[in-house]
Amino acid sequence: MAQTRAVMPSKFLPLADELLEVTGVNDYSTLISVLLSRYGEHLKQTWNMANLAPSPQPTTDHFAAPTADHFSTEPPVLTGF
Template sequence: MSQTRIVLSPKVKPLAEELLEITGIDSLSSLVSVLLTRYGNHMKDTWGVVGGASNVPPQLSADPNAKTRVEFAPIDF
């Protein structure tokens, strides 16, 4: 199995450590895996798009050569 390193922001590490205690999960790597498998699809489906409902696609131009720009809400880590 290949490995990927993830660096947690100091702001979220206390929450991650608290979740380890509450859930009994034995490592931060396992915690990230659980979060992705349990909540990853929900996050994809409900991620907010600026100026529209979270699960409504942006309005596309009738011009097939027009470029569409989608802006996402900022995340403060």
């Protein structure tokens, strides 16, 4: 079997160490193999899904302070009793 060396940034070592403990595998190479075998296809299929949904457009109208016409001095009408 061909092998390739991968270098992991040190910021991921704490998570990798936790995953070693959770999965019971003995080394980072095996951990990477487990991650690829279990989640690789899912990652390929979903990588660009975020780009398919339209981006929400920011609006400010729902943050506007209420004006006098938003308030009524009339009592509410209760129906359906």
